[in-house]
Amino acid sequence: EIVMTQSPATLSVSPGERAILACTASQSVSSDLAWYQQRPGQAPRLLIYDASTRAAGIPARFSGSGSGTEFTLTISSLQSEDFAVYFCQQYNNWPLTFGGGTKVDIK
Amino acid sequence: EVQLLESGGGLVQPGGSLRLSCAASGFTFSRYPMSWVRQTPGKGLEWVSSITGSGGSTYYADSVKGRLIISRDNSKNTVFLQMNSLRVEDTAIYYCAKESGTYSYYHDYWGQGTLVTVSS
Numbered sequence: 038e039i040v041m042t043q044s045p046a047t048l049s050v051s052p053g054e055r056a057i058l059a060c061t062a063s064q065s066v067s068s069d070l071a072w073y074q075q076r077p078g079q080a081p082r083l084l085i086y087d088a089s090t091r092a093a094g095i096p097a098r099f100s101g102s103g104s105g106t107e108f109t110l111t112i113s114s115l116q117s118e119d120f121a122v123y124f125c126q127q128y129n130n131w132p133l134t135f136g137g138g139t140k141v142d143i144k
Numbered sequence: 145e146v147q148l149l150e151s152g153g154g155l156v157q158p159g160g161s162l163r164l165s166c167a168a169s170g171f172t173f174s175r176y177p178m179s180w181v182r183q184t185p186g187k188g189l190e191w192v193s194s195i196t197g198s199g200g201s202t203y204y205a206d207s208v209k210g211r212l213i214i215s216r217d218n219s220k221n222t223v224f225l226q227m228n229s230l231r232v233e234d235t236a237i238y239y240c241a242k243e244s245g246t247y248s249y250y251h252d253y254w255g256q257g258t259l260v261t262v263s264s
Contacts, residue, residue, distance in 0.1 A: 071250035073189075080239055080254040081189065092252065124189055128249040132205050133179075133191040 039063050039127050043136035049144040050115050058139045060108040060125035069129035072101055072110045075138075076121045084123075085110065115141070146170040146253045148240045153258030156230055160262070164225040166240030166255055174198070174218040177243040179251060180225050182236035182260075192238070194249060195223065208234075230262045 040063040050056045060070065068088040073081040083092040085101035088108060098113040112119055120143055125136040152164040166178070179194040193214040194203045202214050213226040223240060237259050241251035 069248070069250075073251075080256050081251070082254070083250065083252050086244065086248070086250045086252075126189075126191075126250060131203055133194070133249055135189040135191065137188045 038132055039066060039130055039134050041125055041127055041134050041136035043123075043125060043139050045139060046137070047140045047142060049142055051144045052117060053114050054144075056112040056115055056119075056141055058110040058112075058123055058141070060103075060110070060136050062106045062108075062127055065105045066127040066129035068104045069127055070101075070103070070108050071126045071128065072099075073124045073126065074119075074121050075124065076118075081124065112141070146242060148242060148253060148255035150238065150240050150255045150258040153238065153260045155261045155263065157264050158230060158232055158262055160230050162227045162230065162260060164227065164238055164240075164258060164260070166223045166225075168221045168223070168240075168242065171242070173221040177246065177249065178214075178216060178223040179241045179243060179249065180212075180214060180223075181239045181241055181251065181254075182234075183239065183257070184236045190236075193225065194243065197246065227260070230260075232262050234260060235262045236260060 042061045044059045070088045072085040075081045089101045100111045122138045122140045124138045147169045149167045180192040195214045211229045216223045237257040239257045240255040242253040244252045
């Protein structure tokens with residue numbers, strides 16, 4: 038099983054600042070990496086797939102990068118609606134696995 | 145507009161059974177694999193099971209293999225999760241998710257989830 042590790046667990050950021058979230062895979066997943074956002078009380082929402090492609094309707098302030106084992110999600114200028122939990126997921130191998138999540142909260 | 149609506153959650157005793165359903169609309173259901181993903185309250189996400197568009201292939205997490213069974217009825221645009229021999233640790237919100245395509249199992253649409261509580 039590929040273990041996905043996200044860091045930090047919590048990231049405190051001021052509105053308008055940039056946030057950089059990390060996701061590390063225990064072995065290479067090529068570019069088969071997705072990012073999701075989950076707001077309180079809601080289902081997860083797809084942000085990024087194939088490591089760097091934004092899903093439909095996702096603002097340009099969200100960007101993804103990386104390949105192999107190291108990935109990042111960057112939110113260029115945090116808006117109030119961006120304070121949420123973010124998960125990465127690999128789909129290169131079965132079983133599909135998620136990272137433990139990074140909570141982005143208001144500083 | 146893609147919509148996924150789960151139902152069937154509830155309270156069940158350890159060792160009991162439950163059947164979850166997910167009614168889909170807004171896309172050609174039979175063309176897409178579907179999955180179930182669960183989330184323990186306050187915790188992270190865990191993939192549970194997936195099924196191909198035709199229903200011919202299924203995949204399971206080791207933690208549920210032999211106890212949970214995924215199936216689909218393409219004539220009714222519905223995917224199911226039959227849950228048997230339930231354990232306390234199966235307590236979670238269960239989300240139905242649509243996969244993006246045949247070979248890329250990332251979840252482009254999610255339902256709102258249904259809560260399953262296993263407790264005596």
